[in-house]
Amino acid sequence: MNVGVRSAFRLTAVDQAAFQQIGPDVLEIRLTDRRMRLKRLDKGVLCALAGLAAGPADRDRLREYARSVDPAADLRRLDQELARLASRSALELSCVANGQPVLRAVATSRLAAFDLNPAKAGQLRLSRLSVASVREDVLVVEALAAYTRVCFLDPALGGLLTALATARDLPGIQAALPGHDPELIEAAVTFLLGTGAIVAVDQSGDSGESRHRQRELPDVALHARSRQGLSDQRVGGTFRFAGELDPAPALRARPDGPGFALPKPDLDRLRRTDRSLTDVQESRRSIRQYGPDPITLAQLGEFLYRVARCRTVHPVDESIGLYYEVSDRPYPSGGGAYDLELYLTLPSCPGLPPGMYHYAPDEHLLTLVCDRPEVLGRMLRDASTATGGQQEPPVLITLASRFARLSWKYEGLAYATALKNVGVLYHAMYLAATAMRLAPCALGTGDAATFSEATGCDPLVESSVGEFALGSRASDGGERDVRD
Ligand SMILES: Cc1cc2nc3c(=O)[nH]c(=O)nc-3n(C[C@H](O)[C@H](O)[C@H](O)COP(=O)(O)O)c2cc1C
Incomplete structure (x- = not known):
């Protein structure tokens, strides 16, 4: 068809x-993973759609x-059918000048x-929920609210x-880009509007996007990227660096610094004497x-051993x-993967110099990594601020x-x-601290x-x-005990 x-x-x-064509008024479009049937098409629409098999075609043609x-x-x-086929990734859209695509959208x-x-x-204005980046040397704009990606194939259009x-x-946009063909700018603006990369705004300056103003751009981008269905990128365990980079070891190399072995609790005794799960869950609260x-070294050792120690490391074994x-x-x-490392800021733990310590979960040992009072003070002040200005915690x-x-x-x-792993570890800490009657x-x-x-x-x-803040409890316990 003509271009x-x-x-x-x-x-x-x-x-x-x-x-x-699989019937007088039905067109089937098969993709590798699915097929679509467009039914009750009139002859003209059916022939026009079927014609796309022969090669690219302009919408007006x-x-x-x-x-x-x-x-x-x-x-x-x-x-409608063309737009639907594009949204189901059967068609790509492009904006064309002199036979060459200058913008492409998927x-x-x-x-x-x-x-x-x-x-x-x-x-008209660029969507607030759009992100520009570079891919294979091409400027790419992802319109997150419209679920489309536009490639700026002609660098001259970057000025848009x-x-x-x-x-x-439109006349204002054309005036802002002197030296550009106004008709090409009009075609590009139509294309960007149709793909959702730009939006129309009303007299108050609102594009309708204000209804999503509680959503911040990085949050929307991370959500789309990390869920299947909202991104066309691969999501999941793809091992894309295998063969190129060595995987990081299960255990972090211990930082340089003096080490302090922690006492271990007697797990058999705890199995016999611990509060019930129901009791712990029902009385857990933030204190x-x-x-x-002070939190003693024995309490610290017990808490970390119950929650975060490493019981075993399983080495690489490709056969399984x-x-x-x-x-x-x-x-x-x-x-x-156990990506999370624990660092404890301990301003006044008996037996340990004030400092920030790394916890080695295999050796059940603390290594001093920082003893600068000014830095420790900031860590603890920030923790207090996070609680709305309450006491600095004895253990951060x-x-x-x-x-x-x-x-x-x-x-x-x-x-x-x-971040999900953080939530899991938080809860494990809450439960252990509650079982130990800590705050x-x-x-x-x-x-x-x-x-x-x-x-x-x-x-x-x-x-x-x-x-995570931890300390001993005030004498009233600060706790609703289910047995009270
Ligand atoms: C992810 C997460 C973040 C939290 N952040 C804070 C915080 O910054 N400051 C604070 O005082 N409490 C914080 N909390 C505690 C919550 O305020 C508390 O869990 C909630 O109010 C329910 O109270 P409860 O834990 O006593 O049941 C946080 C809890 C979670 C799970």
């Missing part, structure tokens, strides 16, 4: 799409073709809703993004006030599908993820898994730069992702 000089929408069937076959062809239906989710007939009157940072009407008693070392600990962890546990433990295996969901409280904020200063860890390699 226009400029076309806002050219449609190209993806390589693996097979088109077949398809409309002309449909009407030439059947003067009563339903052109609205044609647009659906990133089956929830994408393309509009081949967008109203381009009024003020700057122009569309502010709401403008942010502490009694005068174990491609990286995993370990076994009292709490669960995504992929058995910082949970730090060794990111590569997860990202070597997982694609898309590595960071999301680290536990998870903390939602902490300063990753202070953690980096204290430990020397590069935040891109290992960084704090959670904090």
Whole structure:
């Protein structure tokens, strides 16, 4: 079919799409993983859609073709089916100038809703929920609310993004890009509107996106990237670095510094004397006030042993599908990766110099990593601030993820898994602290730069992702005991 000089929408069937008419008014489109049947099509629409098997076609030519076959062809239906096929990843959309695609769009989710007939009157602006990045040397804009990705194949059109940072009407956009063909700019704007990368704004400056203003861009991006169905990227255990990089070991190398062995509890005695699970669950609560008693080394040893020690390390064994070392600990962890390292800030634990310590879960041992009072003070002050300005905790546990433990295996969901692991470990800590009648409280904020200063860890390699405050209880117990 003919290709226009400029076309806002050219449609190209993806390589693996097979088109077949299977009835007088039914067209079947088969992709590798599914098939779609378009039913009750009039002859013109059916012929126009089937024609896509022969090669790329401009939307306007398809409309002309449909009407030439059947003067009563339903052109609205044609647009709807084209948009639907694009959103189901059977078609790619491009904007074309002089026979060359200058913009290309694909659906990133089956929830994408393309509009081949967008109203381009009024003020237009880049969607607030869009992210620009570079892929294979091409500028790419992902419209997260529209579930589409647009590749800027012609670098000259990159200026559109700057122009569309502010709401403008079409003449305003054309005026902001002097030296560009105004008709090409109009076609590109139509394309970006139809793919959802730009949105129309009303007189108050609202695009309708304000209804999502509680959602922050990085949160929306992480959610889409880490769930199947909202991204066309691979999500899951893909082992994409296998063969290229060695997996990080199950256990972190012990930092340099003096070591302090921790006492171990008698687990057999605890099995006999512990409070029941129901009692612990029913009386668990967050406590942010502490009694005068310090947390002893024995309590610290018992708490860490119950919650976080490493029971076993299973070495790599490819014959059983174990491609990286995993370990076994009292709490669960995504992929058995146990990416979380524990660091304890202890200002006044009897028997230990004030400092921040790394916990070695295999040796059940603390290593002093920082004794600078100013840094320790900041860690503890931040913890107090997180509780709304209550007491500084006698024990501050910082949970730090060794990111590569997860990202070597997982694609898309590595960071999301680290945060889920934090939640799991928080709860294990709550339960152990409650069983031991200590005062536990998870903390939602902490300063990753202070953690980096204290430990020397590069935040891109290992960084704090959670904090937990612990102390002894005030004499009233601060606890609703189910037996009271
Ligand atoms: C992920 C998470 C983050 C939390 N962050 C804080 C925090 O920053 N400051 C705080 O005082 N409590 C924090 N908490 C404790 C909650 O406020 C507490 O669990 C909630 O109010 C319910 O009370 P309860 O734990 O006593 O049942 C956090 C809890 C969780 C699970």
